[in-house]
Amino acid sequence: MSNKTLGEMISSLRKEKNMTQNDLAKMMNVTDKAVSKWERNLSCPDVNSIPKLAEVLSISVEELLNAQTKQDNSKVEDIINIALIGIGLAMGICIVVTSILKQIDMNNAITMLGIGMSCLSIYLLKNKKDK
16 A cells, blocks of 8 residues: 555545545544545645544554655656756747847857756656656
Protein backbone atom coordinates (compact mmCIF):
# COMPACT_ATOMS: atom_id res chain seq x y z
CA MET A 1 0.00 0.00 0.00
CA SER A 2 2.98 2.32 0.34
CA ASN A 3 2.83 3.36 -3.34
CA LYS A 4 -0.63 4.92 -2.91
CA THR A 5 -1.33 8.53 -2.18
CA LEU A 6 -2.85 9.38 1.16
CA GLY A 7 -6.27 9.81 -0.44
CA GLU A 8 -6.11 6.47 -2.23
CA MET A 9 -5.03 4.78 0.98
CA ILE A 10 -7.85 6.31 3.03
CA SER A 11 -10.40 5.38 0.38
CA SER A 12 -9.28 1.76 -0.03
CA LEU A 13 -8.96 1.12 3.72
CA ARG A 14 -12.36 2.70 4.37
CA LYS A 15 -13.94 0.49 1.70
CA GLU A 16 -12.19 -2.63 3.08
CA LYS A 17 -13.93 -1.89 6.38
CA ASN A 18 -17.27 -1.47 4.56
CA MET A 19 -17.57 2.10 5.79
CA THR A 20 -19.13 4.96 3.90
CA GLN A 21 -17.50 8.37 3.78
CA ASN A 22 -20.21 9.48 6.20
CA ASP A 23 -19.32 6.65 8.63
CA LEU A 24 -15.67 7.67 8.63
CA ALA A 25 -16.60 11.34 8.93
CA LYS A 26 -18.67 10.67 12.06
CA MET A 27 -15.84 8.67 13.65
CA MET A 28 -13.38 11.49 12.87
CA ASN A 29 -15.75 14.33 13.86
CA VAL A 30 -15.58 15.92 10.41
CA THR A 31 -18.02 16.25 7.52
CA ASP A 32 -18.39 13.68 4.75
CA LYS A 33 -17.27 16.45 2.39
CA ALA A 34 -13.95 16.63 4.28
CA VAL A 35 -13.46 12.86 3.87
CA SER A 36 -14.30 13.19 0.16
CA LYS A 37 -11.63 15.90 -0.22
CA TRP A 38 -9.07 13.71 1.59
CA GLU A 39 -9.80 10.80 -0.73
CA ARG A 40 -9.49 12.99 -3.83
CA ASN A 41 -6.20 14.46 -2.54
CA LEU A 42 -7.71 17.94 -2.50
CA SER A 43 -6.95 18.37 1.19
CA CYS A 44 -5.34 16.45 4.02
CA PRO A 45 -6.55 15.46 7.46
CA ASP A 46 -5.46 17.77 10.26
CA VAL A 47 -2.10 16.72 11.71
CA ASN A 48 -3.67 16.24 15.14
CA SER A 49 -6.21 13.78 13.71
CA ILE A 50 -3.67 11.48 12.00
CA PRO A 51 -3.26 9.12 15.02
CA LYS A 52 -7.04 8.70 15.32
CA LEU A 53 -7.40 8.16 11.57
CA ALA A 54 -4.67 5.51 11.67
CA GLU A 55 -6.45 3.76 14.53
CA VAL A 56 -9.84 3.85 12.79
CA LEU A 57 -8.33 2.46 9.57
CA SER A 58 -6.15 -0.11 11.41
CA ILE A 59 -2.92 1.20 9.93
CA SER A 60 0.21 2.68 11.46
CA VAL A 61 0.74 6.42 11.62
CA GLU A 62 4.04 5.87 9.81
CA GLU A 63 2.29 4.29 6.82
CA LEU A 64 -0.12 7.22 6.58
CA LEU A 65 2.72 9.73 6.76
CA ASN A 66 4.72 7.83 4.14
CA ALA A 67 1.75 8.01 1.79
CA GLN A 68 1.53 11.75 2.42
CA THR A 69 5.22 12.20 1.55
CA LYS A 70 4.80 10.35 -1.73
CA GLN A 71 1.86 12.56 -2.63
CA ASP A 72 3.87 15.71 -1.91
CA ASN A 73 6.84 14.43 -3.93
CA SER A 74 4.68 13.86 -7.00
CA LYS A 75 3.40 17.44 -6.78
CA VAL A 76 6.96 18.75 -6.53
CA GLU A 77 7.93 16.67 -9.59
CA ASP A 78 4.99 18.13 -11.52
CA ILE A 79 5.99 21.68 -10.58
CA ILE A 80 9.61 21.07 -11.62
CA ASN A 81 8.50 19.64 -14.98
CA ILE A 82 6.20 22.62 -15.62
CA ALA A 83 8.98 25.06 -14.67
CA LEU A 84 11.52 23.41 -16.98
CA ILE A 85 9.12 23.45 -19.93
CA GLY A 86 7.95 26.98 -19.11
CA ILE A 87 11.47 28.42 -18.96
CA GLY A 88 12.39 26.77 -22.25
CA LEU A 89 9.31 28.11 -24.00
CA ALA A 90 9.63 31.57 -22.41
CA MET A 91 13.22 31.89 -23.63
CA GLY A 92 12.19 30.90 -27.15
CA ILE A 93 9.28 33.34 -27.20
CA CYS A 94 11.48 36.10 -25.80
CA ILE A 95 14.08 35.58 -28.53
CA VAL A 96 11.44 35.68 -31.28
CA VAL A 97 9.70 38.79 -29.93
CA THR A 98 12.88 40.74 -29.22
CA SER A 99 14.27 39.76 -32.64
CA ILE A 100 11.14 41.05 -34.37
CA LEU A 101 11.41 44.28 -32.39
CA LYS A 102 15.15 44.41 -33.13
CA GLN A 103 15.84 44.77 -29.40
CA ILE A 104 18.31 41.91 -28.87
CA ASP A 105 21.90 41.37 -29.90
CA MET A 106 23.29 38.03 -31.07
CA ASN A 107 25.22 37.25 -27.84
CA ASN A 108 22.13 37.69 -25.66
CA ALA A 109 20.01 35.67 -28.09
CA ILE A 110 22.49 32.80 -28.01
CA THR A 111 22.63 32.92 -24.19
CA MET A 112 18.83 32.84 -23.91
CA LEU A 113 18.63 30.05 -26.47
CA GLY A 114 21.19 28.08 -24.46
CA ILE A 115 19.19 28.50 -21.24
CA GLY A 116 15.96 27.46 -22.95
CA MET A 117 17.52 24.44 -24.64
CA SER A 118 19.22 23.39 -21.39
CA CYS A 119 15.90 23.45 -19.51
CA LEU A 120 14.14 21.43 -22.19
CA SER A 121 17.04 18.96 -22.33
CA ILE A 122 16.96 18.48 -18.56
CA TYR A 123 13.20 17.91 -18.73
CA LEU A 124 13.53 15.31 -21.50
CA LEU A 125 16.44 13.48 -19.83
CA LYS A 126 14.70 13.51 -16.46
CA ASN A 127 11.49 12.03 -17.86
CA LYS A 128 13.33 9.46 -19.97
CA LYS A 129 15.11 8.31 -16.80
CA ASP A 130 11.78 8.10 -14.90
CA LYS A 131 10.28 5.72 -17.49
